[in-house]
Amino acid sequence: MIPLSWFLILAASLMFIGLFGVLTRKNLIGALMGIELMLNSVNLNLAAFWRYLHAENPEMDGLVFMALIFVVAAAETAVGLALIISAYRRRKSVDANDMDLLKG
Amino acid sequence: MTAVKLIFLMTAVVILGSAVAVVSARKIIHAALWLVLTLLGVAVMFALLESSFFAVVQVLVYIGAISILIIFAVMLSRSSFVDEGSQTHRRWWIAAIGLLVIFVAWVAVLSLWPQWSVTSTPLPATATDLATLGKQLVDPNAYLLPFELSSILLVTALVGAIFTAMERKGDQP
Known part of the structure; x- marks a missing residue:
């Protein structure tokens, strides 16, 4: 069977690839995609921990947490994209470098 | 090397390859399409973890709703963003090196954990x-x-x- 470490390494790689996207993408929608990757890696971790360490637990706590993360991810995407669309309408740009209204 | 391990490795390669494409694709619409492939790979991982309900939810919610929403946003804002030229900040390599160091340190610390390479027991009937x-x-x-x-x-x-x-x-x- 697959050891737990394989899933943890995969989730960690996915997390850092997503974080790299958030840090380096110029396009705001690209940064949002990086956040999606990070949320997915968290879900993968929760699923792996539930399967390997808590599957006998009748409370199903890992699965409940996964369901909550799905809800948070949907809310985050909706608000993030609405903000990007609104910013695009005002500034005609989705480039993170153009969002400098608060720059001193 | 069992069949399950082979499926895991193949899916992991697909996930990581398409995730790298998501953060590095020049055209943002291509990145959105690569994101769909990554999410599909994660759904396969959920199926491998015998959490079939969440494999289906992943396809419905992430691929069916969230990625479509992202593609809509890309289409609504596309004309403004030139696809030519660099899509990343100038000093992206600093982020790459820093994150690589943290990743290696993370895995090194986690591997000291006693349950690091625990294998799964058969899933009890109550869990499904x-x-x-x-x-x-x-x-x-x-x-x-x-x-x-x-x-x-x-x-x-x-x-x-x-x-x-x-x-x-x-x-x-």
């Missing part, structure tokens, strides 16, 4: 009973409060999203 999951979500002694709070969060976020994206007078620059 979705009725229990549903009851847990509405049980006041279990997860009723987080469940209701997440419902309120979702409604608030969607109303806020509609309000934020609504077109009003005086928006034009």
Whole structure:
């Protein structure tokens, strides 16, 4: 069977690839995609921990947490994209470098 | 090397390859399409973890709703963003080196954990009973409060999203 470490390494790689996207993408929608990757890696971790360490637990706590993360991810995407669309309408740009209204 | 391990490795290669394409693709619409492939790979991983319900939810919610929403946003804002030239910040390599160092340190620390390479035991029959999951979500002694709070969060976020994206007078620059 697959050891737990394989899933943890995969989730960690996915997390850092997503974080790299958030840090380096110029396009705001690209940064949002990086956040999606990070949320997915968290879900993968929760699923792996539930399967390997808590599957006998009748409370199903890992699965409940996964369901909550799905809800948070949907809310985050909706608000993030609405903000990007609104910013695009005002500034005609989705480039993170153009969002400098608060720059001193 | 069992068949399950082979499936895991193949899916992992697909996930990581398409994730790298998501963060490095020049055209943002291509990145959105690579994101769909990554999400599909994660759904396969959920199936490998015998959490079939969440494999289906992953396809429905992430691929069916969230990635479509992202593709819509890309199409709505596409004309403004030139696809030529660098798509990343100038000093992206600093982020790459820093994250690589943290990743190696993370894996090194985690590998000291005693349950690092534990293998799974056969799944008990109670663990696949979705009725229990549903009851847990509405049980006041279990997860009723987080469940209701997440419902309120979702409604608030969607109303806020509609309000934020609504077109009003005086928006034009």
